[in-house]
Amino acid sequence: MQFDLVIKNVRLVRPNQESVDLTDIGIKDEKFALIDTDIPTTDAAQVIEGNNFLAFPGLVDTHMHVGIYSPLSEDAITESKAAAMGGVTSAVTYFRTGQYYLNKGGPYSEFYPEVLELSAGNYSVDYAYHLAPIASSHIDEMEMLLTEHGVCSFKIFMFYGGYGLHGKTDQAAQRDFLMAGEDDSYDIAHFEFIMRSAAKLIKKYPDMADQISVSLHCELADILNAYTKIVQQDDSLTGLRAYSAARPPHSEGLAIWIASYLANETDCLNINLLHLSSRKAVEAAITMQEVFPHINFKREVTIGHLLLDYDSPAACHAKVNPPIRSREDVEYLWQALLDGKLDWVVSDHACCSEELKTDNQDPKDDDNIWVSKSGFGGTEYLLSGLVSEGSKRGLSYNKMAELVCWNPAHRYGLNNKGDIAVGYDADLVLLDPDEDFTVKAEESESGQGYTPFEGMQLRGKVKTTILRGHTVYSNNEVIGNAKGQYIARPTPRP
Numbered sequence: 001m002q003f004d005l006v007i008k009n010v011r012l013v014r015p016n017q018e019s020v021d022l023t024d025i026g027i028k029d030e031k032f033a034l035i036d037t038d039i040p041t042t043d044a045a046q047v048i049e050g051n052n053f054l055a056f057p058g059l060v061d062t063h064m065h066v067g068i069y070s071p072l073s074e075d076a077i078t079e080s081k082a083a084a085m086g087g088v089t090s091a092v093t094y095f096r097t098g099q100y101y102l103n104k105g106g107p108y109s110e111f112y113p114e115v116l117e118l119s120a121g122n123y124s125v126d127y128a129y130h131l132a133p134i135a136s137s138h139i140d141e142m143e144m145l146l147t148e149h150g151v152c153s154f155k156i157f158m159f160y161g162g163y164g165l166h167g168k169t170d171q172a173a174q175r176d177f178l179m180a181g182e183d184d185s186y187d188i189a190h191f192e193f194i195m196r197s198a199a200k201l202i203k204k205y206p207d208m209a210d211q212i213s214v215s216l217h218c219e220l221a222d223i224l225n226a227y228t229k230i231v232q233q234d235d236s237l238t239g240l241r242a243y244s245a246a247r248p249p250h251s252e253g254l255a256i257w258i259a260s261y262l263a264n265e266t267d268c269l270n271i272n273l274l275h276l277s278s279r280k281a282v283e284a285a286i287t288m289q290e291v292f293p294h295i296n297f298k299r300e301v302t303i304g305h306l307l308l309d310y311d312s313p314a315a316c317h318a319k320v321n322p323p324i325r326s327r328e329d330v331e332y333l334w335q336a337l338l339d340g341k342l343d344w345v346v347s348d349h350a351c352c353s354e355e356l357k358t359d360n361q362d363p364k365d366d367d368n369i370w371v372s373k374s375g376f377g378g379t380e381y382l383l384s385g386l387v388s389e390g391s392k393r394g395l396s397y398n399k400m401a402e403l404v405c406w407n408p409a410h411r412y413g414l415n416n417k418g419d420i421a422v423g424y425d426a427d428l429v430l431l432d433p434d435e436d437f438t439v440k441a442e443e444s445e446s447g448q449g450y451t452p453f454e455g456m457q458l459r460g461k462v463k464t465t466i467l468r469g470h471t472v473y474s475n476n477e478v479i480g481n482a483k484g485q486y487i488a489r490p491t492p493r494p
């Protein structure tokens with residue numbers, strides 16, 4: 001047989017193209033082997049009828065937090081199934097030492113092999129990790145992580161030095177949270193040294209130079225502490241509106257200016273500004289690009305910040321950092337996407353179960369916003385949400401494929417992913433753009449049990465997800481055993 005699988009009659013959605021054309025797709029040995037009209041089915045071991053559905057490249061969701069609130073080996077099973085449901089075939093997920101995750105500190109030389117062991121055999125999609133140097137000694141381990149484990153992206157959480165994951169906290173509690181050494185300080189100088197180390201790697205490994213990057217969660221503890229105090233003393237704001245005011249957009253903007261200045265100072269040329277949630281954040285990021293044109297900045301937005309505003313009925317279920325913002329901010333983010341100011345869309349998927357989310361308090365009671373935990377899942381709605389809301393605003397399918405496939409894949413070194421072209425991994429998703437559905441958490445594979453998107457009407461349903469030529473999701477079901485493989489980055493280009 002010439003092909004292991006032939007998919008007939010799909011409308012091919014490729015990034016960096018201007019049109020969507022009807023074609024067939026031939027797959028051999030887990031790679032795309034032929035893209036052509038009228039591939040004879042007699043040449044195929046298996047045939048799938050594509051029904052004129054859209055065929056997007058498998059999504060590359062480069063912002064997830066698998067294993068944050070539940071044991072990694074269990075979370076990987078359920079949350080990667082949720083990813084497969086959403087058409088995601090590559091999960092790049094954040095990990096760090098400290099509280100949550102494996103709930104311990106120590107060197108990455110011991111910690112990371114354990115992460116990989118707990119992951120192996122549990123993912124239904126291909127996976128990789130971004131790592132955060134928390135202790136100063138971790139900075140010296142970045143080269144080892146790159147060369148021995150294929151980790152080429154590192155994260156900085158700018159507010160962790162002085163503000164908690166779920167809200168205001170004292171200095172001692174935050175030290176316990178980070179589980180670093182007595183002499184370690186998680187501060188701006190630490191961020192500078194992470195960037196210096198990345199800059200050194202960029203120079204030392206020219207072949208990988210454009211794919212070694214530092215990502216930042218841009219919010220500042222000083223601003224968050226001050227505004228949380230003000231908002232908590234004033235009862236005119238409650239719920240998501242209060243949470244947004246306690247972590248105001250200018251904290252994001254100011255953090256972006258600081259991060260960008262440091263990037264220039266340290267000659268750290270590849271910077272990813274994560275989950276920009278507001279107009280002020282995007283404007284700051286664009287201004288910094290103009291000030292430092294030699295720095296390759298990438299700007300990220302999440303599907304949560306695109307679908308929800310702070311008047312959402314989801315209330316505490318939608319607590320996340322940075323917060324869900326005003327409708328004006330949401331519409332500004334969509335316009336920024338249309339204008340090409342944002343580079344990719346991710347889920348920031350962090351499965352936070354109902355019991356944990358609100359500590360068994362009523363999630364619809366706005367007063368519980370301060371005790372709720374941060375983060376929620378959403379990888380299963382990443383493509384449907386983008387297609388549904390993006391189509392209304394004039395975003396083309398080709399552009400969508402850049403935002404959820406090509407751009408994140410190629411920034412983060414997944415060079416064999418993100419396109420449907422000969423030689424690439426045969427990852428794709430079939431989507432019916434005309435099928436409407438209502439989001440219901442009970443239909444998700446995720447272990448979360450609720451979703452802040454509950455009840456939303458979306459147009460554009462994922463029908464089938466294919467990972468390296470194997471069907472992993474079809475007919476509303478995840479199929480077969482977990483076939484996901486670890487991706488050591490950067491991978492060779494096809």
Ligand SMILES: [Zn+2]
Nearest residue numbers: 063064065348
């Ligand atoms: Zn995140």
